[in-house]
Amino acid sequence: MTPGLPLWGRRSVSPTRRSARRPLARRRVPRAAALALLMVSATACSADTLDEWSRGGMPVGVTKQADTVQSLWNGSWIAALATGVVVWGLILWSVAFHRKKKHSKEELPPQVRYNLPIEILYTVVPIIMVGVFFFFTARDQDYVNVVSGTPDVKVKVEGFQWSWRFTSEYNGKTAQVVGTPVADYTQGPQLVLPMGKKVEFDLNSPDVIHSFWVPAFLFKRDVIPGVTNKFEIDTLNKPGVYAGRCAELCGVDHSRMLFSVKLVTPAEYDQYIASQAGAQ
Known part of the structure; x- marks a missing residue:
């Protein structure tokens, strides 16, 4: 009994309480480990998931x-x-x-x-x-x-509040696309590029800092007023449409500053650039 406390405030401690907790914990730990292993195994069954793991989520x-x-x-x-x-x-x-250890001395x-x-x-x-x-x-x-200075395609990228202007130069022909703020990247301006080619990007802005980001490039670069930033890529043979966006908070419609990049075959790109140049 605890001295100095009334009977209603005293609490008896069962000598078996601690021993009863230990087996319970021992039963729960293996079950939790087995459940965790099952969840990991279940999420790693598909080839797509394995591919995501190999890329680290990129x-x-x-x-x-x-x-x-x-x-x-x-x-x-x-x-x-x-x-x-x-x-x-x-x-x-x-x-x-x-x-x-139990009953050990208080030693460091x-x-x-x-x-x-x-x-x-x-x-x-x-x-x-x-x-x-x-x-x-x-x-x-x-x-x-x-930046080699000898690209197959040269693209001038102009980021403005709140969309993009892409001016492509290829074989002496020029094509330009101008966008407006959109809610989905498929509705925004589309930059068409040929596969298997070297592409140089020249980036600038007339107003505030933006950032040109195509996640499939695993690369982004700032678009700064008064400064022309450059970078160069070598496109792979992976046709498709890829999302792009501004990665720098630039104002009210920053979240709607979306665009897309479409990779096509060189023959399709020749047709595209000729049709765009002829329409201007």
């Missing part, structure tokens, strides 16, 4: 540069997961083998604050990891930012 790339970005992304995740496994393993190992575990080899290890290893990340990032960034 969209399908339609340029050679996108393949480079995807490889860098995958490598970064692999390194991060490997580091996570090591850290989680050390945490679990400490929990399992260095927890406080062995301290390693002055262990020189360990301190060198956790200083040198992160430096090496950062150096490796820096090397591959700098290498791939240099490749993605290359």
